[in-house]
Amino acid sequence: MIDFKNFKRPQRYIGNEWNAIVKRKKAKLRICICYPDIYEIGMSNLGIKIIYSLLNKYPHVACERVFMPADDMAEFISQGRKKLFSLETKTPLNEFDVLGIHLGYELNFTNFLNILELGGIPLKASDRKKTIVMGGGIVNPEPLAEFVDLFFLGEFEEAADEFIGVLKKYRTKEERLAALAQLDGFYVPKFYEVSFLNNTYHFEKKYAQAQLPIKRVYVKDLNNSHYPQKWLTPHTQIVHDRAQIEIARGCPNQCNFCQAKAVYFPYREKKLASITQLITKIYETSGYENFSLLSLSASDHSEIAEIIDSSYDFFKSKRIGLSLPSLRIDDVVGRLYSKLLLLKKTSLTVAVEAANDPLRRSLNKKIDIKKLFEAAKIIKNLGVRYMKIYFMFGFSQESEEDLSAIGQFLNALNKSSGLALKASINIFIPKPFSCWQNFPMEEEKILENKRKIILSYIPRRRNIKISLAFLKKSILEAVISRADRKFSSVIYRAYTKGAKFDGYRENFSWNIWEDSMKEEGIDYRFYLDARTDNFPWSFIETANMHMSSNS
């Protein structure tokens, strides 16, 4: 037994949360799911909660959880006294049939390798006999092809029945992979040969029954797809400490830089009746004091005013706080004004992206700036304390005026509304499947220069706070998100040099990554330059692609 008292925040390793499902060790099929960051972050992820409850619905399946251990626990484990274990039954990871990992964030990839190592699972897929390491939540799986046996590309609710069916029918890893590779959305890297000739990626099947292209799977009916009712409620504070009600999936807007829009295509809404029923049910099972209505753009929901109206009395009588993370500004001014007044929101977030109208129009981001200024005054009167604003830079069509406009914009908004502002300024990354996937990412010298220009125009005032993207971190994120199979060796090398928790500024080391790329003979600019229509991820089809090709 580990003496948990010796570790910082031992709550991270205990499990035993309200509505945790412990099936002991007798289940026929044992699956452990993982979010490769610390407990407080991983437990905030909605996907983990959906899949946990979905898989445990099957009587012969036991689904448990593991998160990335903090440094003190990782050190204890690597001294060899114990293997990394699941929260529910404290089972070492290498005893599970399947280890399912959420790979949605590139800077968690070294954490993923660390979790394998601490769990006693060989890092390379080719060295593994028993455990199937399965990756999900990922858009371009290629840079992890060497480490992952099986990827699932899409929304797992739609494929769970087939997946469990195959695992029940076949006993060995090889039989299972061969059967899964025939299904939509499942990608087994070793069944494909990828070559790069004449500046073009070529994809070939090595196993005749495998799918090519791989079609991303999406939930057809959001109202009848699985959603947890017995809400997993932690006993200790987590980053997003609230019950999440997903009200829609996908986004009806068409911003050119947006990856989520393409990946979660098409836009689907949950109906008012299902939403209100979920709210009551989840409150009864969790007792959560805060709820969040989630979607990529909450105010695009056709029944948003009705949703707030019909749940308002319930929230009020139970003293439940509500957060609506993605409101559109014209709604704040228009129809939702009176409702927001009642909900006592403390902050409002608006993604403006570009301060000048012409640039914003070229991004296809639709925001009425006049209304934003009106809304700021209104929400100030609502008792809102601050407003968060997102900007993006690093577009080739951007002028110096577009950059200086960010500071001027903040200045004007702060003066006219009296609201405190928190601006988050990020760098444009041409992410796979976004409309601008074929755009180049700008050279670092240019980005550094643009960054300086932006900074020089930011008014120095106490109630304007900005966080500006860390250049090298954005570059690394871009490189990994756009990389091909060759890049597996760089990730491996960086990991062996000690890269871990790369998403945290205090741990991030560009030097490790730069050295690793040099040693592997990789010039990372190659992945960031403009390409026409052929990419490392071109063997994958998103739903909008196969929908249009079918029609």
Add this chain to the structure above:
Amino acid sequence: MQNTRFLLKLGLYKSGEMIYFSQLDLIHILARALRRTNLPLYYTQGFNPRVKISFSSGLKLGTQGRVDTTFYFTEQISHEKLKTELQPQLPEGLEIIKDDVKC
């Protein structure tokens, strides 16, 4: 609104895995457990109303033992009712002390 409040004191015993949860965690655990019952809860009156609970003293993280807790309601309810409603909502390792001397 809800000006009158009725206090009830109970002894809770923290043991097993619950010893790793802090006093601050315990506030959340109990507040959520109470919210899952149908008891007439008394909320604090501030900008962010919370379920009101107070403790006579705390336990150090990692130790098992007794925590004397005061609960607040808007109506008079009996110790028995509180015990029968609350106990099923408490996680393993958190027990209401039975046959306790009423304080």
